[in-house]
Amino acid sequence: MRPFLATCLGAACTAALALPLAPVFAASAGGARPVAQAPAAGPGTASARDLPGATQSLPLQGLAPTARRGPVQDTAPPQAQAVRELPPRTVRPFSLVGVVWDDAAVPFRGRAQIRTRARGSGLWSGWQDIQTDSDDAPDLGAGEGRGAAARGSTAPLWVGASDAVQLRLTPADPHRAPSVLPHGLRLELVDPGPETPAVRGGGPPGTPEAASSAANAPLAPAGATEIPAADQAATQADVSVAGGPAGAAVHIGARPRIVTRAGWGADERLRENRFVYTHAVRAVFVHHSATGNNYTCAQAPSVIRGLYRYHVRSSHWRDIGYNFLIDKCGTIYEGRAGGVAKAVLGAHTLGFNNGSTGIALLGSFGKAAPSRPAVQALGRLAAWKLGLSGTDPRARTPMISTGGNLYRKGLTVQQHVISGHRDGFKTECPGTLLYADLPAVRQAAARFQGR
Structure with a gap:
């Protein structure tokens, strides 16, 4: 779903446990944009803490460009590039990742790469590209914002159960890095919950x-x-x-x-x-x-x-x-x-x-x-x-x-x-x-x- 042109089951996560890698910016951490809460549970429904899954949202706007020379351990050309990098971070478990930003009308012009650490084995994956131009989208004026403007977003990538992440952003024009990345960039780490969640059925009337x-x-x-x-x-x-x-x-x-x-x-x-x-x-x-x-x-x-x-x-x-x-x-x-x-x-x-x-x-x-x-x-x-x-x-x-x-x-x-x-x-x-x-x-x- 890639254009040729530039497109929490549960409560939001809190700060990650203190582990050897750098700490994560969680949804409740200072400077992070809170993840909206689900509506209050209706009569007879499960409480928020009973519902599996969560979303961690890591702010990326303040990442400083890092000069890299030589091969970048992937298919990037062996030349100097202005790269913005989120260093390895230990986070709460997640399985799907994506990048979002404030304005859906603003394209992401560049490359986003991710590598993750498998939960359990502790092994790091190789660098994987995230499709930066997500083209699935609601029609204009369709009212999809749920009271807030729809965000720009990359396609999400399924990485499997993971507990640490590293991100690399390479602008299309490295000499204009400060101006070409969209405002409000955030890395979204999604935990979908257990592989076989409890089935809650139809619920009481009115839910x-x-x-x-x-x-x-x-x-x-x-x-x-x-x-x-x-x-x-x-x-x-x-x-x-x-x-x-x-x-x-x-x-x-x-x-x-x-x-x-x-x-x-x-x-x-x-x-x-x-x-x-x-x-x-x-x-x-x-x-x-x-x-x-x-x-x-x-x-x-x-x-x-x-x-x-x-x-x-x-x-x-x-x-x-x-x-x-x-x-x-x-x-x-x-x-x-x-x-x-x-x-x-x-x-x-x-x-x-x-x-x-x-x-x-x-x-x-x-x-x-x-x-x-x-x-x-x-x-x-x-x-x-x-x-x-x-x-x-x-x-x-x-x-x-x-x-x-x-x-x-x-x-x-x-x-x-x-x-x-x-x-x-x-x-x-x-x-x-x-x-x-x-x-x-x-x-x-x-x-x-x-x-």
Whole structure:
């Protein structure tokens, strides 16, 4: 999800334990911007201290440039560069990292690299690049700020359980280092909680948990951790759930099994309470999460909880940006709350979030190919979701841009019904190798619909 142009389950962390490396600036430390607290728990819900996960936010604005000469132990050119560096810091455990700054309209022009220390073994990783241009984004004026302006942000990177971090920032023009880095830079370290968190179910009436679960009625009972698969005949009834005429026969793929937000352990108190809907879904935009491929299928729920917390707490979005996510084993997950059969407004393709749904495959597919189970699951999910509005996956559909870096606001664009992110925004997303699979995905989805 990289443009060619420059885009706490629980309470905030306190100061880190005093350990041999330099101490961390925690959210409550002097000079650090506090991480907003979740709303107070409703009747019968878990208290903040019962909910797993946290976000540490380290200020980076005051880092002094450090002159480096010679090779920098990575692919950087062997020449003098003005580098701003956060020295190795021992921190509280985390698994996902990203960098944010104050103004989403200001690009990060340069390179961000991270290395981390594995919790348990104490081994340091090599330097890894963080994708500095994150292009998943809400539409302008969509009100994603939850009362605060949306922040600029890099793509997050999944690094696995870690307890120390080192960061290197290299401006695109090292001679102008003080002026080219955005204001308010912060390193966000996200702990998604345990790999298998306790399932809290639907919650009592009136709670965010209950509302999220109820949005999927009657596809699954309250508190369900998954929406079961249904054959093609039974799936015809889903059309009325999506708002279509009851009893209307359409070409629709069999409903695949979908893990609900309760199933992947979403803390519903993090997101904004309201659900926002768009027009009937007539297009799918395919993404990769750009979080890397170093995760196991058992860790996929943790990766999703990390993305959720990063989108909401760090980037100031209403909820996780994607409508659905798919892991390398082909498991499908509910993303943004509001009901999997409904036209929930996402924050995934700036300019074309209206009338579309965003499906992200967990991973990075610029150089690595997506797994066969993941691509097959993409076709089955698209066949079902597009079938709810009677849409042919092989077709094109007119969409009006709300403004982006590829199409101006108000321009009508004939988009593929199944498009890659790069079809609506100037970006590398969903990665060259996943994008190359989309023609076959369109054909497979049409077959699943019986066309």
